[in-house]
Amino acid sequence: MSGSLKLFSIRGIDIRVHFTFPILFLFAGALGYSLGSKEDMPAVGALVAILIICAIFVCVTIHEIGHSLVAQKCGVGVRDITLFPFGGLASLASPPEDPNDEWKIAVVGPLLNFFIALVLLTPFFLRWLPWVPREELKFPIPPTLSGILLWLALI
Numbered sequence: 650m651s652g653s654l655k656l657f658s659i660r661g662i663d664i665r666v667h668f669t670f671p672i673l674f675l676f677a678g679a680l681g682y683s684l685g686s687k688e689d690m691p692a693v694g695a696l697v698a699i700l701i702i703c704a705i706f707v708c709v710t711i712h713e714i715g716h717s718l719v720a721q722k723c724g725v726g727v728r729d730i731t732l733f734p735f736g737g738l739a740s741l742a743s744p745p746e747d748p749n750d751e752w753k754i755a756v757v758g759p760l761l762n763f764f765i766a767l768v769l770l771t772p773f774f775l776r777w778l779p780w781v782p783r784e785e786l787k788f789p790i791p792p793t794l795s796g797i798l799l800w801l802a803l804i
């Protein structure tokens with residue numbers, strides 16, 4: 650896509666970032682800075698906000714790569730994946746001819762999101778497993794990180 654910069658390539662598919670994408674970092678950084686200022690840690694607030702945006706877009710990229718790899722498997726060409734401030738877009742060379750292929754390409758993205766959420770929620774599930782000793786039930790990760798994991802999983 651024009652107006653974008655190539656980050657890397659996977660199976661011949663360029664992963665690109667649109668020139669408007671840094672606006673999101675500026676917005677999140679400013680928001681994190683102002684929230685961090687209340688705790689006298691504005692730089693930490695800005696850094697955490699930017700890292701959260703990066704984590705979200707790792708998930709978005711995995712989602713779009715899923716669509717693209719299934720499209721390739723169905724014989725549909727993929728031009729590229731572009732990340733915008735509002736999400737990602739996998740550009741297919743043409744629409745799939747078989748409706749079943751279209752369904753497979755569409756469903757794999759949300760399935761990957763569900764899998765990512767399960768992975769992120771694993772520390773929360775551990776406390777309900779009967780074979781985990783009761784002494785181990787204390788949450789193994791700091792509350793701030795657990796909040797971020799839960800928030801990412803819910804997105």
Ligand SMILES: [Zn+2]
Pocket residue numbers: 712716758759
């Ligand atoms: Zn999707």
